[in-house]
Amino acid sequence: MDNKQPFDLHGFFRNYLMTDNEALIERLVECSRLEKRKKGEILFSPGVTCSSTIFLLDGVIKTYIRSPDGTENTLAFLFRPGTCVAMHEDMINIPKTWCKTMSPCTLIEMSPGPYELADEFPELWKHLVTGWRPFYYGMMDKLRVGYTLTAKERYLWFMDKYAPIIDYVPQAEIARFLGIKPQSLSRIRNELAEEGRDQS
Amino acid sequence: MKIEKPYDISKILHDLFISDDEEMISAVASHCHIVTKEKGDTIWAPGATEDSTTILLDGVVKTFILSPDGTENTMTFWFKPGTFICPTKEMINIPEIWCVALTQCTLIEMVGTSPYKMAEDIPVLWKEIILGTLPFAVRIMEKARVGYTMDAKDRYLWFLNTFRPIADIIPQNEIALYLGIQPQSLSRIRTELAEEQGDAPSK
Structure with missing residues (x-):
């Protein structure tokens, strides 16, 4: 992203939704703010009263559930530019999901978001269905990995899936995410390094 | 949701869906069938070649992921009449999810199409899909919270x-x-x- 140019929100939404509906693009731009966030900032947390929508432009964020002792149990690390996290308030408040930045991030934050705007612009319902799939696959894939792979295979899966951000995630957090001591x-x-397979 | 017998697909869809769009409901109903599953019958499984659409009318089903030793790791149990589950084939095949009847069940199944395919022509269905299947996502995440907290x-x-x-x-x-x-x-x-x-x- 070129920091010297103002970010083109119109162009972003036009490309993202592949739409020519100018009224919709205008409304989304009106509801959006481009934000620079520092590492460690909370993006949403239980107790919200409306949905929360974030488009990640750069940086790393994570969604997690807190244990009573403050442990952050990561559901997913998100880092691909253009990732949309559109959380209905029930998906934040019922499972008590938190989201925070793990590095400095550039985000588009929307309020109100697509859940509130979709009755006015019904094509947004389709984007909510399709846009939500990567989040669903991520969550389900992690369950499958936990139930079906050995510790070493789980770590190889992590290295493959999260290769670009492996240096941002502390080892203790990787261990907890994968359910490995x-x-x-x-x-x-060490084993992988001896085999010449650990790239990190 | 209270569902009375004898089962009337059109009435059930009216009660289930947020929209009262008659055209949408009759189009969906025309692809729906009532089926009975016996205890232990598979409703969907990895290797699915089509999207699956299920509305539970009575009975209990569970969704699970199999461990290599055959352990069935339950994601959730479904029993509320009117539970609407419509995974695409990718949603079944990528995480390798099974869905099996735990008791004898009566279900509405869609044949030859899915809400996703129909929504391309009847966009109001997108809203029904996202809001109708939200409880599935919330329940899986809630189980994670319960486990962690x-x-x-x-x-x-x-x-x-x-x-x-x-x-x-x-x-x-x-x-x-x-x-x-x-x-x-x-x-x-x-x-x-x-x-x-x-x-x-x-x-």
């Missing part, structure tokens, strides 16, 4:  | 509260697996609760 993860990393 | 006894109390009408249908070892509790710990918890409440554990 930290000392086992160290052992696996 | 509650001790074993609270997890069992949450299970009893959430799944009360079917708590007697699910074998104890399956409840233990679902909640991530050792079977012997679940027995101890059930005994404790029975003593606290003067309430005999169900058989």
Whole structure:
């Protein structure tokens, strides 16, 4: 992204939705703010009273559930530019989902978001269905990985899936995300290094 | 949602959907059939070549992921009449999800098309899909919260509260697996609760 040029929100939404509906694009631009966030900022948390919508332009964010002792149990790390996180308030408040930045990030934050605007612009309902799929696949894939792969295979899956951000995520957090004891993860990393497979 | 017998697909769709669009409802209804599944029948499984559309009318089904040793790791149990589940074939095949009848069930299934395909011509269906299937996503995420935030006894109390009408249908070892509790710990918890409440554990 060229920081010297103002970001073209119109162009972003036109390309993202592949639409020529100017009234819709105008409304989305009106509801959107381009935000620079520092590392560690909370983007949404339980107790919201409306949906929360974020388009990630650069940086890394995570969604997680907090244990009573403050442990952050990551549901997904999100880092691909253009990732849309459109969370209905029930998806934040019922499972008590948090979202925060893991690095400095550039985001488009929308309020009101597509859930509130879709009755006015029904084509947004389709985008909510299709836009939500990557989040669903991510969540389900992690379940499958947890149930079907060995610790070493889980770490290889992580390295493959999250290769671009592997240096942003502390080892202890990777271990917890994969359900591996930290000392086992160290052992696996040593084994992979000996085999010449650990790229991080 | 209360669904009365004899089952009337058009009336059920009227009650299920937010929209009253007659054209949409009759178009959907024309592809729907009422089917009965026996206990243990598969409703969908990895390798699906079509999207699956299910509206549960009565009975209990579960969705799960298989471990290599054959353990069925339940994601959730479905029992509320009117539960609407419509995974695309990718949603079944990528995470390798199974859906099986735990009891005899009556379902509405769509044949030859899916809400996703129909929505291309009837856009109002997109809203029904996203809001109708939201409980599925919320329930899976809620189970993650319960696992991360509650001790074993609270997890069992949450299970009893959430799944009360079917708590007697699910074998104890399956409840233990679902909640991530050792079977012997679940027995101890059930005994404790029975003593606290003067309430005999169900058989």
